[in-house]
Amino acid sequence: MAAEELKTGPLEYRTQEGQMGIMGFWIFLGAEVVLFATLFATYAVLFGRTADAPLPSELFEPGIVLIMTFLLLTSSFTCGLAIHEMRRGSVKGLIFWMAITLALGLGFLGFEIYEFVHYAHEGATLQSSAFWSAFFVLAGTHGLHVTLGIGWAILLLIQIKQRGLTNVTSRKFFIISLYWHFLDVIWIFIFTSVYLIGMVI
């Protein structure tokens, strides 16, 4: 626990605590990759096992999923802008772009909930077949991560209001930005390997 503080470089990297926190989070993301990889593998193995439930090609539609993809990818961009503002030392810019990021994330969630309800009405639920179990758990785990991320970011926004930019608050924002970009990457895989493939097969 070195208490020494560097005088230059990004705020979040100036203390050893900051560096260790960020490294720990990178390793955690490694574990998250394995978690999602297992869910993707499960989905791939159970692909086509729809039993009496509808086929994915009957339900998946390009429109809504494209909107969701657009929202989430844009939110990743605005999240990057928020961190850029943070590095420039602008609390205002950080809060502004982070708020937009969260709004886009909420939009994504809204569409996902609508989509799930719609599928359930068409007879595809968690219980209806192995394929749909895998689909709902894979997409649902991603959605749960987005939800947690939004809640977490709101807590951080309160803290930045209270404390301004410090080594600690900037580390927290940097880490949540890593998390947010990671969810974006996972979504790209869900979009391609679940929705795009599901639409054509």
Next chain:
Amino acid sequence: MHITDILVTGEPIIYGAMVSMALGGLAILFVLTYFKKWGWLWREWLTSVDHKKIGVMYILSALLMLFRGGVDAMMMRVQLAFPDLGFLNSQHYNEIFTTHGTIMIIFMAMPFLIGLMNIIVPLQIGARDFAFPYLNALSFWSFFFGMALFNISFVIGGSPDAGWTSYTPLSGAAMSPGPGQNFYLMGLQLSGIGTLATGINLMVTILKMRAPGMKLFHMPIFTWSTLVTCFIIVFAFPILTVALALLTIDRIFGSQFFTLTGEGLPMMWANLFWMWGHPEVYIVILPAFGIFSEVISTFAKKRLFGYNVMVWSMIVIALLSFLVWVHHFFTMGAGAFVNSVFSVSTMLIAVPTGVKIFNWLATLYKSKIEFTVPMLWSLAFIPSFILGGVTGVMLGMAAADYQFHNSYFLIAHFHYVLIAGTVFACFAGLVFWYPKMFGHKMNERLGRWAFWLFFFGFHVCFFPQYFLGLDGMPRRLFITNVAEWLPLNVISTVGAAGMALGFVVFVYNVYYSFRYSERETTGDSWNGNGRTLEWATTTPVPYYNFATVPYVDEIDPYVRMKEEGKTTFEEDKVKPIHMPSYTGQPFIFMALLGLASFGLIFEWMYLAVFGLIGGVVMMIRRSFDYDDGYYVSVEEIKETEKKARGL
């Protein structure tokens, strides 16, 4: 719901266990109240974030679990040696082999090793604590409450009974209704959170908090084994997390992953389970290798032979450990090609493991060996483990495995590697580092008794089981009144009694040494043979570990430090030390998640939601917690060090 609906009734043995648990619990409550120790317990232990105290709590829990798992084992052995006695019924037998396996792997072997890592790794690399002390406490309490949940199952709700592998569809809702399997799922899930967190925590600690000058290839070999183990934990445990979650969703929310309806795939569970499960066995064996390496090099009084090769062989083992999982179910019918691939990858693991064996032998070669108790455990490990390893290669041959599969041959094999490897290492490591933890050594004479009883008991118990397996006796079998199996089963049970006796002597030794052992005055407890930094600290270790952290640029730095008269207390270089504050949050947080898990087990959703919300509240509290710890003043450090060093 009435209380008799959830309590397990109608079993005399379980009534006995209930009464003894209640009496034991009352005794603890009475002692704590009578000696007014509640405040002490809370302030010094339950809220502690000190890696040494958390390590001690891990090891105490692991010893308790070794007792519980051992009692299960003895009950099985009694049943098998006296099948006509009617000691256990088939249901009870199923429950006992399930809990025996699960407890020994998840709640004994891992916490024992993680406890030793907790105490020793920061000391070996010259760190003041873990990278994330709060998270470390969280890990311990998640393990503790997971363990508690799993263990109450046999009096409340009924134990899981589908084997420690919990294969579907047997463990699914259709064939195992009720809370039993849920206890397995939630107990493992909860403690798994802690294991993953510990993996990340130790990894960052080792990568970021080493003494100045210490490169990765200067690290003590036990620290290396910990680093490699953490790598396996981080990449294997999420697979278990997912597998457990999917089965939980299957059982509680009616999804169709592993079911026989809705086109589910029961065999996928076996794949997911062993994709974690095989790396898991290396999680419990690599630290053991690390402990043996430390002990052997200390008492052979030589630098470990082939240090670099030892490290690389561990890394190779870690990578291969992810590529062999199918060998646990060659008979499932994956086909000749798949089985061949996994057969070859399995046998490849024998290569780096063999390299390690030869390196230990080469370290011993022409050295003046000191036969202390930890050294006895380590020397006994080498030939015993080879027996387990060689039979492992036999099992790895896919074609032959059709004969060995699920027989006592397999049982004998994995007990030979897990007991001769992991359990011997736990004993060796505990005795070896005992003076660092408690300020006195364990009695040598009693230690030898414990060792020889356990060692002979172990071979007498498990060697006959190879032949039982070759004679066709399947595992998990409740009825064994086949005349030709009986003699070997009786011999095996006698051996098990020997191991139990050895364990009793070991535990008695803890008490005896506490009363009568000489207190340590020097930090270098083993006749000045210490080689690594943990022996450079004073005994007992001050809570900040190192007054000044030495500069390290070689393996076994303490050998040179002693020659040059250097210590970890250079008075003119002492600076204030930053330490984390104790906190009760991890305990409360994990108690709430334990409550949520308990609710899920009985499918009492209100309780589960309540516990989860409590957990979220604790996370929010933590987010707003800007407690920055405190500084230990230079005067206090100097005073402590001078007193401890008799200056």
